[in-house]
Amino acid sequence: MQVQPYIPAMKLFRSRKRRIDEASLPARPTLAQREAHAIDAQLASRAAAGDDSAFTTLVTRYQPAVFRWSLMFANDPDEAEDIAQEVFVRAHRRLSQYRSDGSLEAWFYAVTRRAANQMRRKAKRRTRLALSPGARPAREVYTTDPGGRVDRERATALIHEMFSNLPPRQREIFDLIDLQGLTPVEVADRTGMKPASVRANLFKARKSIRARFLATHPSYSELRK
Amino acid sequence: MTCEECLSALETESLREMTADSAVIQHCATCPDCARVTTMVRDKEYETATVLNSLPPMSDPLTVAETAGVTDQRRRVGGVVVTLSAIAGAIVIWIVSATMVVPGLYRAGVIGNGPRPTGLRTETMQLSCLSPQQAADIINPYVQGQGSTYFILRSGIPAITVRGTPGELAKSRDLLAKFERDPNAACRVAETRLRTTMKAVDRAFEDANRDRDAAPSPGPQNLKGPGLLGSGGASLLNADKATTPTKKK
Numbered sequence: 001m002q003v004q005p006y007i008p009a010m011k012l013f014r015s016r017k018r019r020i021d022e023a024s025l026p027a028r029p030t031l032a033q034r035e036a037h038a039i040d041a042q043l044a045s046r047a048a049a050g051d052d053s054a055f056t057t058l059v060t061r062y063q064p065a066v067f068r069w070s071l072m073f074a075n076d077p078d079e080a081e082d083i084a085q086e087v088f089v090r091a092h093r094r095l096s097q098y099r100s101d102g103s104l105e106a107w108f109y110a111v112t113r114r115a116a117n118q119m120r121r122k123a124k125r126r127t128r129l130a131l132s133p134g135a136r137p138a139r140e141v142y143t144t145d146p147g148g149r150v151d152r153e154r155a156t157a158l159i160h161e162m163f164s165n166l167p168p169r170q171r172e173i174f175d176l177i178d179l180q181g182l183t184p185v186e187v188a189d190r191t192g193m194k195p196a197s198v199r200a201n202l203f204k205a206r207k208s209i210r211a212r213f214l215a216t217h218p219s220y221s222e223l224r225k
Numbered sequence: 226m227t228c229e230e231c232l233s234a235l236e237t238e239s240l241r242e243m244t245a246d247s248a249v250i251q252h253c254a255t256c257p258d259c260a261r262v263t264t265m266v267r268d269k270e271y272e273t274a275t276v277l278n279s280l281p282p283m284s285d286p287l288t289v290a291e292t293a294g295v296t297d298q299r300r301r302v303g304g305v306v307v308t309l310s311a312i313a314g315a316i317v318i319w320i321v322s323a324t325m326v327v328p329g330l331y332r333a334g335v336i337g338n339g340p341r342p343t344g345l346r347t348e349t350m351q352l353s354c355l356s357p358q359q360a361a362d363i364i365n366p367y368v369q370g371q372g373s374t375y376f377i378l379r380s381g382i383p384a385i386t387v388r389g390t391p392g393e394l395a396k397s398r399d400l401l402a403k404f405e406r407d408p409n410a411a412c413r414v415a416e417t418r419l420r421t422t423m424k425a426v427d428r429a430f431e432d433a434n435r436d437r438d439a440a441p442s443p444g445p446q447n448l449k450g451p452g453l454l455g456s457g458g459a460s461l462l463n464a465d466k467a468t469t470p471t472k473k474k
Contacts, residue, residue: 056290067282088293179274
């Protein structure tokens, strides 16, 4: 008679948990990603040493991404530009703190997140201190490109329509996952949250956003009846 | 899948993960109403993603990099200036406190063993009933202010000296006066007894006098003997009559 080896329940649980954890780990970086990471690390070390051209290259590489992330923290593209500028000011100072073992993209995301949150807090304080809502000057940015202006107005309208009532965290997670295409594990890695919390926030955000979409659709109410 | 289930799934599920063989898409292939709603949601999210992802930053990267460098430099200098200002401010505060504030507080008696604060008065209160120690026990809780105190005279004089604010002095005075006036105070017991005894004696004398006055006095008709008006007394009355002038007819 063959005797089955005894596996303690706790050991079994641990091995299962390890399998689940491994499944939720981010995918291994590709060769192109590793190359990009090496270039980033080199540029960052040169920029930290005071090389202005390396810093300019870094800004050129990351400005669109930083601006895109800032859009989700801001209420309009002009505010996003301010946040992006602030991010690069901070990066210029703290680039020496960047450790090349991590992704520079994730580092820039963390800087953007912190800068946006601080600017939001400052703006709130300023709004509270202002005598009246009219005391705040209206944002008027001169844009020579009419098409660009239309795009920016459209983006502002969309942000207000979709995300105005959403808490900042849900807004951020919905954008990263549903609009930018990141996985919950990647988002968890970037934001420092647990994947389960990311999924819970995503669930709430989707429900809130889609409920607003669906409420405007005539077929939806009929189907609900 | 029913329309209800399809709409519930549509509220929370990822549209990107919905493949052609998913239940929602298969239901939408047969239900035109659900298909319309699903398409609307998908289009809205796609449009939003397209608009936001394709919006380029307006600023030139060169300008951004240059501005970042200049702003960072300015902030560094600003940080140094702020730090130096803070140190200078701390030094100024230290000097001012060492030369003006601390001596002032010392003079006012708030800190150290300097002179007592002004506004305190000293008063000696005479005691007729209470002992100085009793008086001290009574006023002690009320004389607790900064610099306030009391002194018990060692020479045995029945008095207590109180030092305190006018309010504390008034309170002590009132309290002592109240206890001094109390007729049940220990020092007044003998006096009270004496007074009671004297009152009782007075009352007894009064009662005796009243009884004597109320008893019937012996009149001239009742007197058996000559009495005070019998012999000598009558002659005295007669003498009065003799001297009375007679009426002329």
